[in-house]
Amino acid sequence: MRFKAKRCGVLFSPPSIVLIYQHTETKKVRKRIIPVRNFSKYSDYSMAAERLKNHPRHRDYLECVSQSQLEKLHIILRDHMQGFSLEHSLASFHLDPDEDLNKLDDEELTRKKGQMDELFEKNRKRKDDPEFVYDIEVNFSKPVLEKCSWDEESDDEF
């Protein structure tokens, strides 16, 4: 990996994705503005994200930006084109731990997964990390396990 993504965001006009990245060798931090072309309020955010991820001029820079992160950025751009505020977009990504996500449609689910991706990418160990180990086993069985409150109310169910 030649570039390490630090942060990403969007510009509304012209619609673009902004990437702050670090060059892995020189350690220099740079900003790259990637215009999002042929994308309208009717476009498919997922296809657009995939197109961008594979774009010959940008794909090296976007290698460590996940598909769902790019989808999330496209959704923000499209929400704006549809007249929604940034607050609205950000609220739609908000995760309520008690919400039943099985009931959401594809796009709503993508919004939630986009949010989950932030932590996932942060904690992710990649194959090209020097300390990557394929088979990591950790034994968690402790002598005394705290009882889980999740079991309490309705033990009879189980």
Next chain:
Amino acid sequence: MAGDVGSIPELDQKKYDSDEQVKIICLGDSAVGKSKLMERFLMDEYRPQQLSTYALTLYKHTATVGNRTVAVDFWDTAGQERFQSMHPSYYHKAHACIMVFDVQRKITYKNLANWYKELREYRPEIPCCVVANKIDADLKVTQRSFNFGKKQGLPFYFVSAADGTNVVKMFREMIKRAVDYKQNPSDFMDEVMQELENFDLEKKEDNSEADDDGLTAESPDVV
């Protein structure tokens, strides 16, 4: 009715009757990390087949168990409710089941009861395990005990698809159990299905015999 169960025209599920083939299903609520776990286990090896109408992603894997090579099909399903009607085809002929919840969302743990109940309606005996995913988000959860499945004696794993903790171990053990189960199946449903399928075959054979008869009746003229 039972004959329709599990029929997905694009997929030949009869192959799961052969000795070298096992089918393992991955169940659980939306966004608990089923697909991320599959990807972490298979890394670059996988070439998934998407069947979006069935909300299904199929991953093929070759495993070595003891001294045998086994082809494993992983059925990665979607948690969304609108695909409920597809569930019977997921369960059909499965040899093991991986049930996943998200340690950050209690509702996904509570829902295990529903997933498990449904699984047992179709596959009363197949090996099953409970997987607590996303422990990287909060390692403290591993100090707690989660009692779902204890009574049924289901193995329990704390895992993280993100950092890889216990993912490979869990999959390897489940593959082994699927293969063991296959050698020694105890599900009655399997036999019923098998009989139904044989029944279909017999009918077809009858028909073809009838055709053959027709041919032989004409052949004397040819000779």
